[in-house]
Amino acid sequence: MTSPPRRQSTPVGRRVVLGMLGLGAAGVVFGSTVSRAIQDALSALGSSGNSVAGLIPGGGYFQLYTVTGGYPETPKDYHLTVDGLVKKPLSLSLADLEALPSESLVRPFQCVTGWRVDAVHWTGVPLGHLLDIAGVTAGAVALRFFSFDGVYTESLTLDQARLPDVIIAYKMLGGPVSREHGGPVRLYVPEMYGYKSIKWLQRISVVNSVIPGYWEHEGYDVNAWIGRSNGYSGPGIS
Amino acid sequence: MVTAAPVSPELRDGRERLVRFDGVERVAHWLTALSFLTLIFTGAALYIPALVGLIGRRVLITRIHVDVGLALPLPLLVSLAGSWGRGLRADLRRLNRWTHFDRQWLRSVRRHEPTLSVPTGKFNAGQKLNAAFVLGTMLVMLMTGSVMHWFNLFSNSWRTGATFVHDLFAYFLVAVVIGHIFMALTHPEALRSIFTGKVSRKWAQRHASLWVEELEVPPPTPGGRVAKARARAAGPGGPAGPG
Numbered sequence: 001m002t003s004p005p006r007r008q009s010t011p012v013g014r015r016v017v018l019g020m021l022g023l024g025a026a027g028v029v030f031g032s033t034v035s036r037a038i039q040d041a042l043s044a045l046g047s048s049g050n051s052v053a054g055l056i057p058g059g060g061y062f063q064l065y066t067v068t069g070g071y072p073e074t075p076k077d078y079h080l081t082v083d084g085l086v087k088k089p090l091s092l093s094l095a096d097l098e099a100l101p102s103e104s105l106v107r108p109f110q111c112v113t114g115w116r117v118d119a120v121h122w123t124g125v126p127l128g129h130l131l132d133i134a135g136v137t138a139g140a141v142a143l144r145f146f147s148f149d150g151v152y153t154e155s156l157t158l159d160q161a162r163l164p165d166v167i168i169a170y171k172m173l174g175g176p177v178s179r180e181h182g183g184p185v186r187l188y189v190p191e192m193y194g195y196k197s198i199k200w201l202q203r204i205s206v207v208n209s210v211i212p213g214y215w216e217h218e219g220y221d222v223n224a225w226i227g228r229s230n231g232y233s234g235p236g237i238s
Numbered sequence: 239m240v241t242a243a244p245v246s247p248e249l250r251d252g253r254e255r256l257v258r259f260d261g262v263e264r265v266a267h268w269l270t271a272l273s274f275l276t277l278i279f280t281g282a283a284l285y286i287p288a289l290v291g292l293i294g295r296r297v298l299i300t301r302i303h304v305d306v307g308l309a310l311p312l313p314l315l316v317s318l319a320g321s322w323g324r325g326l327r328a329d330l331r332r333l334n335r336w337t338h339f340d341r342q343w344l345r346s347v348r349r350h351e352p353t354l355s356v357p358t359g360k361f362n363a364g365q366k367l368n369a370a371f372v373l374g375t376m377l378v379m380l381m382t383g384s385v386m387h388w389f390n391l392f393s394n395s396w397r398t399g400a401t402f403v404h405d406l407f408a409y410f411l412v413a414v415v416i417g418h419i420f421m422a423l424t425h426p427e428a429l430r431s432i433f434t435g436k437v438s439r440k441w442a443q444r445h446a447s448l449w450v451e452e453l454e455v456p457p458p459t460p461g462g463r464v465a466k467a468r469a470r471a472a473g474p475g476g477p478a479g480p481g
Contacts, residue, residue, distance in 0.1 A: 013334035013370040020374030024381055024403050031399025054287065057405035064287045069294040113386050114397025180287060218297065231390025 034058060039118065063115050064180045067214060071179050072149040072200050080168070080185055084144075084206035087135030094170060094184050100125045103167050105190065112193040112220060112230050122188050124169035128162040134206070142210040145187060148202040154187065154213035155222065156196070158206075165190045168201065192224040255436040256453065258360075260325035262317050264435055269313035274415065276306045277379075281408055307383050310376060332360050333369040339448070340366065360449035368418060375411050379404060 027034070035058035042059055054061035066072075080097065082090040104123045110116040127143075136158065143161050145154040160166070169188045170177055177183035182199020189196045195215040216222050221229040259267070280303040283293045293299065317326050340363035343356045353362065361369070385392050385400035392400070422429040428445070431437045442450050 009335035009337045011334050012336035012340070013366055013373075016367070016370035017374040017377065020371070021377050021381070024378035024407070027403035027406070028382060028385060028396050028399040031402035032395045035398060035402045055285075057409065058402040063285065064290045065296050066290060066294040067296050071291045071294075110394070112397075113389050114394065114399075114401040116394075116398060180291065227394060232393050 031058065035060060036118075060117055062109065062117055062181065063111065066149065066199075068149045068151050072147075074179070074184060074200075075148055075202070078148075078184060078202075080202060080204070082130060082134045082204045082206070084204075085137045085140040085208065086131075086206050087137055088133070090130065090134050097125055097168065097170055097185065101129060103165070104171075105165060105167065105188075107165070107188075107190040109194055109197070110226050112195060112224070120172065121174055122167060122169050123171035124167035124185075124188065126164060127166045127168055127187070128164065130168060130204075131158075131161065131206075136206055139208050140206045141208050142206075144205045144207050144211050145198045145201060145213070146203040146205070147182075147198055147200040149200050152198060152200070152214045153211075154196055154198040155210050155216075156189070157210060160189070160192075160223075163189075163191070189224075191226060193220075193226055193230065195220060196224045254439040256439055256442050256450070257435055258431040258437045258442075259329075259435045261435065262322050263326050263329065264432060266313045266317040266326060267432055270310070273306050273310045273313070274411075277303060277310070278408075278412060278415065280306070285405070285408075304383070304387050307379065311380065329360065333366050336363070336366065354444065357448050358446050359452065360446050362445075364421075368414065371410075371414055375407050375414075378407050379411075382407070 038056065038058045039060035042056070064071075079091045079093055081092075102123055103126050104121070106119050106121055108116055108118045109120050140158060142158060143156050145156075147153070156166070166187070166189050168185060170183075170185050172178075172181055172186075172188075177186055182197075182201070185201050186199045187197050187201055195213075198213070210222060212222050223229055227233055280299050283289045283299050284296065284303065290296075314326075317323050318330075337359075339357050339359075343353050343358060343363040345351075346353045346356055347364070382400040382404040385396055386404060389397050422432070427437055427441045439450065
């Protein structure tokens with residue numbers, strides 16, 4: 001072929017690459033707004049919460065984390081124990097917990113790395129109520145939480161633990177807390193990043209100092225207030 | 239896996255081989271491919287609930303994902319950096335520049351017409367799009383992955399945005415990688431050339447006629463480059479490694 005225009009070429013490849021970079025940068029800045037719109041559309045379709053919706057980018061569903069080799073199996077004859085600096089150590093079955101006064105909340109779940117889930121339904125026993133039953137003794141300063149995955153731990157100060165919206169949750173997303181989400185019983189701390197809301201909760205120990213938990217050994221802040229910890233603090237929370 | 243000097247009937251009449259990819263290009267391709275596959279599998283193990291339940295170990299998998307991700311551009315950068323990168327640099331130029339034939343090629347694809355009748359250089363428009371997309375994705379994933387990893391430096395809103403973009407482009411990337419592997423498996427001689435570096439003249443004339451022309455009558459350039467390119471085109475085999 002002998003047409004002269006063959007010599008005329010344009011750098012389309014470079015334009016595609018730069019265009020994608022621009023789109024990506026715009027997505028970082030405006031992505032949370034786009035993500036909200038996707039979630040509204042999904043909930044209008046009535047599909048939020050099912051497993052397919054969970055795989056849609058920006059769909060606003062949970063990312064499931066586990067730091068051991070999978071989702072741990074619930075021990076036979078599961079009991080939640082409360083021990084340490086208490087007058088009366090507790091050992092509560094799921095039925096015992098469900099019989100106690102409960103608190104229901106509709107609050108978001110915010111991961112420190114960025115993903116978040118709006119308007120999650122939670123039900124559980126206020127942690128402060130459990131502490132009242134057990135009777136905290138002199139010298140108690142903080143709580144240490146243990147997961148039955150055998151590895152994960154977390155901590156709260158006594159003051160943080162007594163916030164009225166901190167609950168020992170046994171219901172979430174409209175049903176019992178599932179195995180993936182840390183069932184049968186997990187902690188939920190609405191005002192803190194997700195890593196505080198320990199899954200597969202088995203034991204709470206009242207102790208005389210704050211002992212940093214699993215992710216805190218990886219560099220996360222011990223006081224995990226959303227928007228007021230772990231670096232940049234500013235708008236973007238609600 | 240695939241050895242040199244195959245005796246497929248396609249090659250029996252035209253034994254002459256042209257160098258399509260030199261050694262540096264092939265090593266860069268396979269290191270990049272291996273990194274991408276590692277990133278896709280570790281990414282899936284962090285993202286898909288069933289795989290999370292099967293594999294778990296979030297800290298370890300995250301560490302592999304982040305380290306491999308940060309190293310992802312290195313094979314390309316090192317290959318481009320020195321005199322050994324002449325072949326790759328020339329191919330990047332070829333992938334970047336589009337002519338009216340490339341638009342014609344895309345039109346043919348859209349109309350389900352045969353594309354082989356469109357004069358094509360060393361790379362067709364589909365291959366050019368693939369290259370641009372993969373490079374763009376690499377940069378977008380590095381950018382958003384960095385926001386996710388060094389989240390301390392960014393607002394919650396940007397962290398959310400970066401996660402969204404990272405997830406979205408991961409889907410695009412997986413689709414394009416599957417397409418890339420499909421095209422390779424359905425074009426055995428092209429596939430062979432990413433192992434051996436070479437294609438037959440017959441294949442090149444059929445799939446990249448303008449490239450063959452380019453090798454035979456190089457555009458007038460100063461000095462010995464013309465002679466070198468001519469020698470490379472003429473010699474059976476030609477230099478496969480960095481010159």
